[in-house]
Amino acid sequence: MAKILIAYYSRRGENYVNGSIRNLALGNTEIMASKIKALLPDADMFRIDTLRQYSPSYMTCIEEAKQELRNQARPEMKEKLDGIDHYDTIILGYPNWWGTMPMVCYTFLESYDFSGKRIIPFCTNEGSGMGSSERFIKKLCPNATVLNGISIHGAEVQTADNEARKIAELAQ
Numbered sequence: 001m002a003k004i005l006i007a008y009y010s011r012r013g014e015n016y017v018n019g020s021i022r023n024l025a026l027g028n029t030e031i032m033a034s035k036i037k038a039l040l041p042d043a044d045m046f047r048i049d050t051l052r053q054y055s056p057s058y059m060t061c062i063e064e065a066k067q068e069l070r071n072q073a074r075p076e077m078k079e080k081l082d083g084i085d086h087y088d089t090i091i092l093g094y095p096n097w098w099g100t101m102p103m104v105c106y107t108f109l110e111s112y113d114f115s116g117k118r119i120i121p122f123c124t125n126e127g128s129g130m131g132s133s134e135r136f137i138k139k140l141c142p143n144a145t146v147l148n149g150i151s152i153h154g155a156e157v158q159t160a161d162n163e164a165r166k167i168a169e170l171a172q
């Protein structure tokens, strides 16, 4: 059976949900990653995080993220994986930030050699779908097989069991 890694970035705190700002105790992508893990108990989980935390304020965070995208920043990761050699399949989850992945996901993808690996992206968002994230994953990991991403409406993650099942099935 394929050795699977579920790697995800998710931000707790204020976020934009169905037109208003709400405080999320758990991030949407984090909830989705847990659902997938429940279906793939043998998979390893890795939380991609930034050394420097973003503001818990939504309005400040969107400005911080916009600046990072503009600067093509590569925020430092808080923790690193020992390596990804023993994984065949990487499920990569992230929120849509300004039409793409948070820049720390770029840092993550540039930190390891994904040649010959299968990457299954999923993205929680408030309407922009995968944005251009899949294109960037392919560009950063030219020798990986990047499957079509699965988009989940952030406000509906709690009931996104079909999407979780689909991702788990693709990974096996």
Ligand SMILES: Cc1cc2nc3c(=O)[nH]c(=O)nc-3n(C[C@H](O)[C@H](O)[C@H](O)COP(=O)(O)O)c2cc1C
Binding pocket: 009, 010, 011, 012, 015, 016, 017, 024, 026, 027, 028, 029, 030, 058, 061, 062, 063, 065, 066, 094, 095, 096, 097, 098, 099, 100, 124, 125, 126, 127, 128, 129, 153, 154, 155
């Ligand atoms: C900095 C920032 C930028 C965002 N940009 C977009 C966007 O361009 N399109 C979109 O549909 N949602 C956008 N969102 C909403 C998030 O993608 C959505 O709420 C997601 O489910 C949050 O996941 P998380 O709780 O795991 O961080 C943005 C949220 C933040 C904080």
